[in-house]
Every structure is written in structure tokens, then in C-alpha cells.
Amino acid sequence: MNSVPDEDVMLQVRNGEVQMLGVLFDRYQAPLFNFYSKMTKDRTVSEDLVQEVFLRILRYRQTFRPGTQFRTWMYQIARNTRLDQVRKVRPETPFVAEPIAPISLSDSAQRQQESMLLQHALMQLPEDKREILVLSRFQELKYEDIARLLGCEVGAVKVRVHRALQQLREIYLGLESAGRSQDPRRSPGDSVPPSRRVQ
Amino acid sequence: MNCQQIAELLPDYLQGTLAREQSTQIEQHAEHCASCAQDIVMWKKLEVLTDEQPSSDSRARFEAMMHAYSSPATTETKLESAPAPATVKPSWNFLEWLRSPLGAVAWSAALVIFGVVLGTRVGNHTTTDRSDEIASMHAEVASMRQLVALSMLQQTSASERLQGVSWSNREDHLDTQVQSALLHTLRYDGSVDVRLAALDALSRHAGQPQIRKGVVDALQEQQSPLVQVALIDQLTEWRDPDATQRLRQFEQTPNLNPAVKQRAEWAIAKLQETTQ
Numbered sequence: 242m243n244s245v246p247d248e249d250v251m252l253q254v255r256n257g258e259v260q261m262l263g264v265l266f267d268r269y270q271a272p273l274f275n276f277y278s279k280m281t282k283d284r285t286v287s288e289d290l291v292q293e294v295f296l297r298i299l300r301y302r303q304t305f306r307p308g309t310q311f312r313t314w315m316y317q318i319a320r321n322t323r324l325d326q327v328r329k330v331r332p333e334t335p336f337v338a339e340p341i342a343p344i345s346l347s348d349s350a351q352r353q354q355e356s357m358l359l360q361h362a363l364m365q366l367p368e369d370k371r372e373i374l375v376l377s378r379f380q381e382l383k384y385e386d387i388a389r390l391l392g393c394e395v396g397a398v399k400v401r402v403h404r405a406l407q408q409l410r411e412i413y414l415g416l417e418s419a420g421r422s423q424d425p426r427r428s429p430g431d432s433v434p435p436s437r438r439v440q
Numbered sequence: 441m442n443c444q445q446i447a448e449l450l451p452d453y454l455q456g457t458l459a460r461e462q463s464t465q466i467e468q469h470a471e472h473c474a475s476c477a478q479d480i481v482m483w484k485k486l487e488v489l490t491d492e493q494p495s496s497d498s499r500a501r502f503e504a505m506m507h508a509y510s511s512p513a514t515t516e517t518k519l520e521s522a523p524a525p526a527t528v529k530p531s532w533n534f535l536e537w538l539r540s541p542l543g544a545v546a547w548s549a550a551l552v553i554f555g556v557v558l559g560t561r562v563g564n565h566t567t568t569d570r571s572d573e574i575a576s577m578h579a580e581v582a583s584m585r586q587l588v589a590l591s592m593l594q595q596t597s598a599s600e601r602l603q604g605v606s607w608s609n610r611e612d613h614l615d616t617q618v619q620s621a622l623l624h625t626l627r628y629d630g631s632v633d634v635r636l637a638a639l640d641a642l643s644r645h646a647g648q649p650q651i652r653k654g655v656v657d658a659l660q661e662q663q664s665p666l667v668q669v670a671l672i673d674q675l676t677e678w679r680d681p682d683a684t685q686r687l688r689q690f691e692q693t694p695n696l697n698p699a700v701k702q703r704a705e706w707a708i709a710k711l712q713e714t715t716q
Contacts, residue, residue, distance in 0.1 A: 259510065260632070260666070266502050274494040288494055292501055299509055356488045363489075377455065378486050384451065399451035403479070406454075410482040 247311035255302045265311070266295055272380060273319055279375045280323060282364055293322050313389050316382065320372070320390070327368075358420065362413040370405035377402050441469055446476050454483045507633045508599045554580070586618050593621050598631035605637040614645055623654035632664045639670055646678050656686050665697040672700070676707040684711045 247268065253261045270291055277287035297318050305314060363371055376382045376390070377398075384402070388395045446469050452458040453466050470477040558577055585607055592604025605625065608618050625638040639658075645651050655674060662668045675683040690696075691704045 260506065262506065263502070266499070270494055270498055270502070271491065274498075275491045278492055279489065284492070284495070288498055288501075291494065291498065292505060295502060296505055296509070299506075352488055355485065359486060359489055374486075377451075378483065379489070379491075383455070383457075399448075402451050402454075403447055406479055406482055410478055413482065413485075414478075 248307070248309070251298075251302070251305050251311045251314075252307060254299070255305050259299060259302075262295065262299060265298070265315075269312075269315060270295075273315075276316075276319060276375060276380055277323065279363065279379060280368075280371060282360060286326070290319070290322055290326060293326075294319050297322060310386070310389075312382070313386050316376070316380070316386075316390050354420075358413060358416050362409055362416055365412050366405060366409055370401070370408060373398070373401050374405045374409065441465055443469075443473060443476060446473075450476070450479060454480070507602050507637075510598055510631055510633050582613075583615075586615050589618055590621055593625055598629075598634050601625065601629065601631070601634045602637050605634065605641050609641050609644070614648075614651075619645075619648070619651060619654075623651070623658070626655070626658050627661055632666055635662075635664070635667050636670055639667070639674060643674055643677075652678060652680055653682075656680060656682055659686060659690050660693075665700045668697070668700045669703050672703050672707045676710050679711060679714055684708055687711070 245264070247265060250261050250264050254265070273291045273294055274287050277290045278284060281287055281290075294315070298315065301318070305311075363374070366374070373387065373391075376387050377384065382390070384395050384398045388398045391398065446466055449458060449462055449466060453463055458466070466476075466480075470480055558573065561573060589604050589607035592600050592607060595601050595604065605622065608614060608622060614622070619642075622638050622642055626635055626642065629635045629638065639655070642651050642655060655671065659668065659671045659675070662671060672687065675687065687704050687708050691701060691708070696704075
């Protein structure tokens, strides 16, 4: 079953075999959940959004066209679902730092600290920048896919990713130095360039 | 290369899609350019934000959504799927009446009065009386649940029929009317989900021979491979003495789905294994 391409499964769903949606759910509930949890920092909201995405896929299955990449189409729905949720939930709710994702015991204290700082920094990025960064860094979407998703040129996507990364870096360094001035024992962050290519 | 040229290549470098030669150029540049180096470090640092797992009931919620969605009343699936086998609908006028708004009001009122009367009586009696009262109250509630289950199994909406099946699960003992309604549902219900749920509900009552017989009989008439496989699995689990023979018959059905056929063969082998 795993070898069947997403698109073929989705076409089956479109043609009335709706129970086949379970296959796509198993493949994508975790990536979608992580997309949302990085966007919202809220597990419950993220899980609700994932359910909503699959409900919409079911409801709008007739709009899936052969030749469309399923993942891009799904993320399109996922973005819209998120936008609707944002509109529904708040005019403008400021981000409140709250219980952050469960951290496993094996994580070192430094890693935990870093992870917390990064989550805070990410949440302080404007929504669109956070989104493009999450999509390109964590969702395994190529710039071409993101361009299709956002309806813009690939070049523009790359520029925006770079800008978002730069802004994140500024926020992160700001948070880090603020943290260090509070706690002088903390070791300085990793600022040495990697010797090898990333990923 | 200067920073601007690097910036154009950097996003591809970050995603690891850049040719080796250009990657080396970027790395060389980063060794003496703190700003570009920090971008790379930042990207790499993001890896501490590891993936989380959605909670375990997420799949169950999805299933529930699918059940609700396959309800014929709420979807256009009727247009696409093959026509469902016609269900025979007995005319239980009393149940029809219970479902009407007037019936619902009367029923609620009766329940309230029943509760108040019972409450005052239980309150006034001695302990032994009280346990009798409670026992009779349990019996009342049980029969009421069965009534609700029966009534809901007759609904046109699949999700309500599903609820009917789940109402029947609230009782340890099924009365014969509910039993036969569930068996009927297992055979003839238009929705695969409801048939599967009915099988699930019946599977709890393996001790009753008529239920086992009903489930064995249902196999021959099923059209959906999903339900067929579920039935085969159930029979294998029960190790029903009749099952092997019935499965052999079933296997001969023309145009049987290959996966189902395979499952039936597996089941026969398994059953023989245990009888030897």
C-alpha cells in the first residue's frame, strides 16, 4: 500500500472510495500536525486543524485534478484551514509563552534551552515568514513546491526564505543575549560555521 | 564571491540541492564572513525543533469523522457509490411515534416523572427495599437503552444508525429483538461502516450460538471486501466449528476479491491448524 503514489490514492478517494483517505491520513497526519504545532505552539489546536484538513479533503475531493501534486494541494488546504482558524479565533492575540512541547529526558539541558529559545524566536516572526520557514525547513517542501503553493516565482520564495532566516537569527540572538545577561553561567551559543555542508 | 552572490545560492545550499562545487564556494566564503555563517548556523540550529507525534486518539477521531461523513443524509456519496442493498424496514409504529417531536416530549416527561417518583420512593425505603428498587431501576434503564438502540438502528442517517449500534454496546446482555436487529444491520445495512460496527458489537456476544450462526450466515451475502475480511477474521477468532466448511463454500464464490480469497484461505489454514 505504501508504494501507491499519493495522487493515485487521492484519485481513488475522488472517485468514491472514500475509505482510502485513511491511507493518506496515515501518511500525512504527523507532518501536518508538526506544521501546525510549529505555527501555533498548541497541540490541541494543531490536532483539530489536522482533522479539519482531512474533512475538507473529503468535502472538496472533487476539486482534486489529475496531474496535481497531492502534497501541494493538501498544503494549500492546510494553509486555508489555518487562515480561517486565525480569522475565527482572534482579531490579534499576542503570543503568550506557555507550556512548550514535551521535552524528552534524553535531551541535554543545553538542547532544551536552545529549543525553547528557538520556539520563542519562531513565534515572534511574522506569520508569513514563520510559515515559509517552516514549510522549507521542516515540511520537506522544495522551493518549487512552495512557489506553486504561494502562487509566486521560485526566486521570490528563495529570497523570502533567506529574509525570514535572517530575521529569525536576529530575534534569536536578541533572546539569547537577553538570556545570557540574566544567567551568566550559560555557555555561549554555537557560532562556528559548519565545516560540512548542511544536510 | 561576495555576500550578494552567496545570498542567491544560499537557499539551495540550505536545502542541500546545490552542486558540490558551489557548496564549497559557499563554505569557503562563510569561513571569513560572520553574517553568512550565522545564517547557515541558524538554519542548522533549527534541527533541535524535532518532530512531535500527534496523540494516539487522532486516528480514532479521523475514523469517527469518516463514519459521520459516510452518512447518506450528509453527503453526495449516494450519487457515486453503487446503489446500496435495499433495507427492509419493519413498521414499528410505536418507535415511529417515539421519534416524532411529540413522542420525544412525552418520553422526556415520562422519564422525569419516573425519576422523581423513584427518587422519593428510594429515599423513603429501607436498605433491602432500596436495593430492590435499584435493581428494578437498572432493569428499566437497560430496557430503555435497548429501545433507544432499536429505534436508532432504523434511522435513515448512517451516523444515527452507528449510534444505535453503540447504544446496544452499553448492555452486557442483548435481548433477542436487539440481537436480530443487529444481525439484520450486519446483513443489509447500506453503509459499510455501520455493518462493521454491528459486527463489532456482535463480536462481544460470541457465547450465544444464534449470534455466531447469524454472523456465519452473513458472510455469503456481503458484497464489501472490507466487511468480508472483518467477518472472516471474526470467525477465525471464534474458532467456530462450522466456519471451515462455510469458508470453503465462500471461497468458491465467483468474482471474489483476490485479497478476500487470500484471507479466506489463510483463515481455513489457521482453523485447521488449531483443530489438529
